[in-house]
Amino acid sequence: QVQLVESGGGLVQSGGSLRLSCAASGGTFSxxxxxxxxxxxxxxxxxxxAINWNGGGRYYADSVKGRFTISRDNAKNTLYLQMNSLKPExxxxxxxxxxxxxxxxxxxxxxxxxxxxxxxTVSS
Numbered sequence: 001q002v003q004l005v006e007s008g009g010g011l012v013q014s015g016g017s018l019r020l021s022c023a024a025s026g027g028t029f030s031x032x033x034x035x036x037x038x039x040x041x042x043x044x045x046x047x048x049x050a051i052n053w054n055g056g057g058r059y060y061a062d063s064v065k066g067r068f069t070i071s072r073d074n075a076k077n078t079l080y081l082q083m084n085s086l087k088p089e090x091x092x093x094x095x096x097x098x099x100x101x102x103x104x105x106x107x108x109x110x111x112x113x114x115x116x117x118x119x120x121t122v123s124s
Contacts, residue, residue, distance in 0.1 A: 002027035002113040004096050009118030016086050022079040022096030022115055030074040033099040036081045038092035050105040059105050086122045093117040
């Protein structure tokens with residue numbers, strides 16, 4: 001059974017930074033494509049960033065491009081999201097997810113395991 005546990009969320013002022021982590025266990029992390037998603041109150045879950053199994057391919061939503069960086073450490077079974085220049089509109093619960101297949105990173109149905117989420121709140 002795959003388990004994904006996010007950490008690193010919190011309250012930060014606009015313009016600040018946070019680093020999220022996602023610890024994976026019970027699966028084949030080093031061979032899995034992974035992603036970060038987020039969901040704000042009253043809104044649908046939104047794609048943030050994705051990374052292929054070896055970090056050679058990285059994909060970002062336009063809203064975070066140039067501010068967020070996704071990375072991974074396969075030796076530690078851990079996925080990261082470095083978030084800089086945070087804005088109030090980045091406030092959401094952030095989830096890591098394992099991609100199970102399909103041709104696109106941008107649809108929730110291509111992911112089979114999700115973490116419980118970590119809250120990120122950016123104050124203005």
